Amino acid sequence: MLSLFIVVIIAVAFLLIKNHIDSKKPMIEDTYYKNFQSKAILEKKYAGLGSYEVSQVKLKSEDNLIKEYSIWYPRELENKQQMYPLIVVTNASNTAASVYEPFFERLASWGFIVVGNEDKQAGSGLTTSKTLDDVLALNKNAESVLYGKIQQDHIGALGYSQGGAGALRAVTEYKNSSKYKTIFTGSAAYPLLAKNMGWRYDISKVNIPYFMSAGTGKSDDSGEDSKTSFGGVAPLSSLIENYNKISNNVFKIRARVSGAEHWDMNRADGYMTAWMLYQLQDDPEAGSVFLGKNAEILRNSNWQDIQKSK
Structure with a gap:
């Protein structure tokens, strides 16, 4: 029995060490976006790199969950008297910004300041809220590269999975929630799952333009009733429920990535980027992806189950 116990302890220790090592490995390749395929012209365009060269700065945090936050920004910011919109990213489960840096770099290349942190359990939205405060403090710090460079009325939130729930809480539950102008989520944990995990959000509080997305695969939608069993992380029924609970006065879109x-x-990167360009940079071409009866998203076979309020 003793020898069996020792074997179990060694096995558990091995798995813990392996998980720790794996959690620090890069999740995506530097040029991951080059593999994306689409027949939709604008989706293909916005899934790639933008025209801005990008720089990065890493800063330590006194918060034990945040540990460090990283900021990617257009390099021209260092020598140009101009303000740029800000996007705050909430991490998915067991994920830190440091393991998917190419995602941030690609997004910043479209003219955004993009910030992430090292919190691997960000569903409460608390560290996202703190990160926003810390970055906005840099906007007032004459010694910071971001001094006077953040367009404070053009701030977006985005998050995936647990991070989707965290982003929703960040824009609805904190003193600085009113600073956000728009939100995008990818496969945000459905309401009952979020509640059970301690990430409960009240979707009816969302009063800013919101693009909610998910995949059609069984991991997001098993086809089972999510009210009585685990129906996947973000089943279609939950997107419909969330969409319907948001005021019709809010510009809202729900859509799923086919086969994802x-x-x-x-695979949602192209339209996530277009959404942020339209909402935070007033880009009319990006807006044509979503607006009206001829919106590109409506004609794109990569997407399905689309409903939108404009």
Whole structure:
């Protein structure tokens, strides 16, 4: 019995060490976006790199969960008297910004300041809220590269999976929630799952433009009733429920990436980027992806189950 106990302890220790090592490995390749395919012109365009060269700065945090936050920004910011919109990213489960840096770099190349942190359990939205406060403090710090460079009325939130729930809480539950202008989520944990995990959000509080997405694969939608069993992380029924609970006065979109599993949601990058460009940079071309009866998203076979209020 003693020898069996020792074997079990060694096995558990091995798994813990392996998980720790794996959690620090890069999740995506530097040029991951080059593998994306689409027949939709604008989706293909916005899934790639933008025109801005990008720089990065890492800063330590006194918060034990945040540990460190990283900021990616257009390099021209260092020598140009101009303000740029800000996007705050909430991490998915067991994920830190440091393991998917190419995602941030690609998004920043479209003219955004993009910030992430090292919190691997960000569903409460608390560290996202703190990160926003810390970055906005840099906007007032004359010694910071971001001094006077953040467009404070053009701030977006985005998150995936647990991070989707965290992003929803960040824009609805904190003193600085009113600073956000828009939100995008990919496969946000459905309401009952979020509640059971301690990430409960009240979707009816969302009063800013919101693009909610998910995949059609079984990991997001098993086809089972999510009210009585685990129906996947973000079943269609939950998107419909969330969409219907948001005021019709809010510009809202729900859509699913055809054939995508829960871990494939970087396939939404093109339209996530277009959404942020339209909402935070007033880009009319990006807006044509979503607006009206001829919106590109409506004609794109990569997407299905679309409903929108404009």
